[in-house]
Amino acid sequence: MDGLLIGVANLLTIETILAVAIGCGIGIFVGAMPGLGSAVGIALMVPLTYSLSPTFSVVMLAALYMGSEYGGSVSAILLNTPGTPSATATMVDGYPMSQKGQARLALGVSLSSSAVGGLIGGLALVLLAQPLVGVALRFGPPAYFAVGVFGLSMVAALAGSSLVKGLVVACLGLMLVTVGSDPISGYTRFTFGSYELIDGIPVVAVMIGLFAVSEAFFLVEKGAAKFVGDTSLRHLFLSREQWRNLLPTMLRGGVIGTLIGILPGVGSSVGGWFSYTLTQRLSSNPEDFGKGEVKGVAAPESANNATVGGSLIPLLTLGIPGSPTTAMLMGTFFLHGLQPGPALFQNAPDIVYTLMLSLFAAVAFMYVLGSFALPLCARVIALPNHVLAILIVAMAAVGVFALRSLMFDVWVMLGFGVIGYFLRKFGFPLPPMILAVVLGPMIEANFRRSLLLSQGDYNIFFEDGIAFGFLALTAVFVLAIPALKLVRKVAFQQRNHHTKNSTRDGI
């Protein structure tokens, strides 16, 4: 309770309100720009936070995360190009609404649904974080090792079409974090005599390279999308009748998004699609979906904003990020000398509670900025992708250099941009690598501490109930997810075969 009061007091300061406003505004902008999104936005902003206070930094980036989840719907509705992966479900009904001249209504529904989802996610974070911290305090090194492996495996399994490729890039990430001083003995590894590597590979440069620079290379390959819809986008507020009609959909989406956000690796795009599909199944007019049904916009939008609060729960309570965006946020905590997890609630309760409560302020700012700044935003998203890509490269270079004033880091960033481009081209997903870079030191340190405690006995991972539980879950998911994908593929092939036969037989 004291923590919440401190959070309220901090939230009402000019500094925090400014952080929320800036973060939210930038978030809507980067979310609306096709190809950017929250992870790239945070990656580009992290270097800027180096000189700022920890509270200002994390609050601004969390607000950016919230704003970008809404911003993604702007280009999905107006350009038929999702600004963020989570807005793909919004596009299905949002763009047809825009083509029918209902862009204003679609954007209004998206904004209100995002606000409801954001509030539900924020509320879940406030209510669940403190009890979960009590559980997390019982975790020892084996449990932390197991939780880290679980988070990493889930992301590797779900991030791309191939589990093995996901695990390959996760291993690459783990290899990267073994560069530099060993976390237990201080022995220097893989530095090749370079003083720049003694503190390890520059994590932020790697993240910016993999996410922002490789994205820039992808952007130059795409052409600019065409702006569709009306241009008078003010007054996005819904009528009382519209609220009454859509509120159950928004609430359901909010709950789904929160639950999905808590799971590592699943992400907001799954939340959006899950909410969309469920709403369609429950609808009395499922045939209207895909043709401009307003509930088809409300359902995914409330879900993807609710994932923001949900995904912060494992990050703040266990120190486990479940997505690239939360991994970037975790990197920001590290940059300011803070370690997310139960200890953070004891060592820096002001930061934790201010961050949690700032989500509500972010929703309020998102609502106001989304209503009044949208005409400008709608114009800016028509910026050619080529211009955007070049600006990303230039911005990434300046941001990475500003962190340590080392040109070495800028070369690392460019190198990982090229590596990320080719890995993505050949079907290797990047999120497991980002997570491995962030979680790697924790996984290695707790693995070795566990073996030191048990004098080399691996049974310590099975005798610890929490560790055993998470390792068992990891094994189940790693085996179950490819099996489910295989079953789905076989079913799809059988259905195709059946359809072909029916067509050939003239049925």
Added chain:
Amino acid sequence: MMRLGTYVIGGILLIVAALYVFGASNFGVTFNPRDVGPGYFPVGVGALLIVLVLIVLGQETFGRGSVSWVDLSSFIPLVLPLVALAILYILGIQYVGYFSSTAIFLIISLIFLYRIELKLALIVSLIFCTFVFVVFVLLLRTSFPTGYLF
């Protein structure tokens, strides 16, 4: 294209993983878990990577690869010039100076690579450099390399 690319990437990863395991084994690692040293974890990760890459190559060879075709046709005309310019840009930061090389990079890449009008390229370059100067130099007190120019 996909198969050849996966073989190239797989081959590179195998070499990297083998060198990594070899390097890690010099850190005083033993296979006895009672003697957990700085090389123990890296050797395990490297060995796991070798096994996983072999599985990926096996899947590709026997037709269970996850992606059937990769389009690299736009890499040489669109992406490679940007990578080359980015390399020159980073070299330029060191030798010519941050602001002059940034302005040159933006103008050249916008005009020559992507056929943006000179006026727009100059405006974009001016706005970006002003933004960096105000935010990074004036507010965040970052000092950039000045090189031969500025």
